[in-house]
Amino acid sequence: PETERLARQAVLDVLDSIELPDDSFAQRERQVALLEQQVELTAEEEETEFSAVLARKLGLLGGQKEKGDFWKYGWRGRWARLAVGLLVLALLLGVWKVMVISSAKSISGSVDYWTPPEMVFVEGGTFMMGCTAEQEGYCLENEIPDHQVLVSDFSIGKYEVTFEEYDHFCEVTGREKPDDAGWGRGRRPVIDVSWEDATAYAEWLSGETGRRFRLPTEAEWEYAARGGKLSRGYI
Structure with missing residues (x-):
């Protein structure tokens, strides 16, 4: 669905802004492909707190073991949880992002974001x-x-x-x-x-x-x- 595509793209964009030793375009493309695999959820994981699952998967990828009550908050809409999870992820990893949640009340919501140039x-x-x-x-x-x-x-x-x-x-x-x-x-x-x-x-x-x-x-x-x-x- 379009909502899922936008949400996943938002995840990748936040992580894509993290500095890597090799900043070549090919390296960035490989990173995005790997991240896409990490963000995929199994049917069992769909039933759990999405932000916690996302945090764990990204922690396995980048060696980050972020903890805190932010990940424990329960939200009704899956993508509402993702929107908050993304914002917290950006803050915890020290990634400066300007993110605006345009609608996160239900599964039909979407995430808009805009980042000033570095x-x-x-x-x-x-x-x-x-x-x-x-x-x-x-x-x-x-x-x-x-x-x-x-x-x-x-x-x-x-x-x-x-x-x-x-x-x-x-x-x-x-x-x-x-x-x-x-x-x-x-x-x-x-x-x-x-x-x-x-x-x-x-x-x-x-x-x-x-x-x-x-x-x-x-x-x-x-x-x-x-x-x-x-x-x-x-x-």
Whole structure:
């Protein structure tokens, strides 16, 4: 059912935000697949307190042995229990999530959630922007010659904007969702977005969070991609 799919996705999204030593996309995909197996409930477990079952299963997966009265509360709706369980899980594991329970009164309820982007501070400095003479054959005309650029301090998103995040923006603003070209949506980086639409997303995000967001300049993006002051000279 759609309710079950949304609830399970909420579980995976909370856990997906936990830092792993290997943050490659393939590793994250494998983690999600394993989590899906752990969250599956047997017929016998369906009759028990759902939050307690979820806590035990996730504890087996991540070595967490969370305890407390939160898990003992009895709720009538299965997904109402899941909604509270997710919130408690996020708090106990130290995962900062902004979660809004839109309806958790019955099995027909659903869980909505929204998370502000995680930012990384980049200390400003100077770097050689563009392509060197040796790289000219691989560069566009407007990328040569390389030249020194001064960049001020700024913060940039730690991760690329996902389809999930951008689709939510489209839904609340009435915009048309971009095509995924068959690659899939969800947690994958969003594609097929124009500069105008990306700017609109940043402006919307600013209004939602009360913080100022904008697209990075070309110099800021290249500086960050090169590693800032720790640059090895390539992207």
